[in-house]
C-alpha cells in the first residue's frame with residue numbers, strides 16, 4: 153500500500169443516482185479500515201472550489217446505505233470547466249492535505265477528474281453513478297438496477313389501468329442516448345413494443361406491430377419508449393401519429409421523469425456500491441490513478457478514465473432477440 157496517500161476526498165457529481173450513499177459509506181469505511189483520513193466534499197466540483205469539506209469517519213456514514221440521493225449533495229460546476237477554477241480547487245485540496253480523490257458520477261464528472269489529473273498529477277479514481285448505464289467498462293452503473301426495479305413496478309401499475317380501459321400507453325423512460333433501461337424494463341414488464349435508439353423500428357413497422365397485437369386479441373398495449381429514441385420527434389407526436397392511424401385505440405402517454413432517479417437502492421446496488429468503494433480506495437492506495445472502477449464478468453475491474461468516457465456501452469443483442477421473441 154502506498155504511504156504517500158494519507159487523506160482521500162470523496163464526492164458525488166453530476167446527476168444523482170440511488171446507491172451513491174452506499175458508495176460514499178464504502179469509501180469512508182475503507183479509508184477507516186486502512187487508517188487513512190477521509191474528507192467528504194459537498195456539491196461536487198462546486199464545493200471543491202469553495203472548500204466545502206467535512207472530515208468523515210466510519211460513524212459519519214451510519215444509516216445511509218438504504219437512502220436514495222446523496223448526503224454529500226451533487227452539483228454541476230461551470231467554474232471547474234475553466235483552468236482558473238481547477239487551480240482554485242487544487243489549492244483548496246492542498247490546504248486540506250487531501251492527496252487523492254474518489255469521484256462518484258457520470259462521464260462529465262470523469263472528464264473533469266481526468267483533466268484535473270493531467271494538469272496537477274492529482275490521483276483520481278472514478279465510480280460510475282448514473283441510472284442510465286451508459287458508461288463503458290462496467291456492465292452495471294450504480295443506480296441502474298434500482299431504476300429498473302422502480303420502472304417495472306410503475307409499468308405494472310400502468311398496465312392495470314391500460315387493460316381496464318382498452319388503452320394503448322406510451323411510457324417514456326430515461327436513458328439518454330442509450331436504451332438499456334427501456335429494453336430491460338420492456339422485457340421485464342412484458343411490453344408489447346420497445347423503442348430504443350439503437351434500433352430504428354420505424355413508424356410503419358410500429359403500426360404494423362400494434363395492429364398485429366390488436367388482431368391477436370390484445371385489448372391494451374404498453375409501448376416502452378427510451379427518451380433518446382428517434383422514431384418520433386417526441387413521445388407526444390408519436391401518440392398523435394398512432395391515434396390518427398389507429399382510431400380503434402385510445403392512446404395515453406406517461407413520461408416517468410425524475411422519479412426514476414430516486415428511491416432506496418436495491419440490494420444489488422448496495423452490494424455493488426460497497427464493492428466499488430473498497431476497490432476505488434484500495435486501488436488508490438496501491439498507487440493506481442486515472443481509472444474507473446467497474447463490474448466486468450462479476451469481478452471488480454479498472455478501466456482507464458479516457459476509455460470509460462469515450463467507449464460505448466453496447467446494447468445486449470441477446471436480450472434484443474429475447475425481446476423480439478417475447479413481443480411476437
Ligand code: ATP
Nearest residue numbers: 166167197228229232233257258259260261263264
Ligand atoms: P450525468 O451522467 O448525470 O450527466 P455527469 O457526471 O456526466 O453526470 P455532467 O454535468 O456532465 O454530469 O458533469 C459534472 C461536472 O463535471 C460538470 O458540472 C463540470 O463541473 C465537470 N465537467 C464536465 N465536463 C468537464 C470538462 N470537459 N472539463 C472540466 N470539468 C468538466
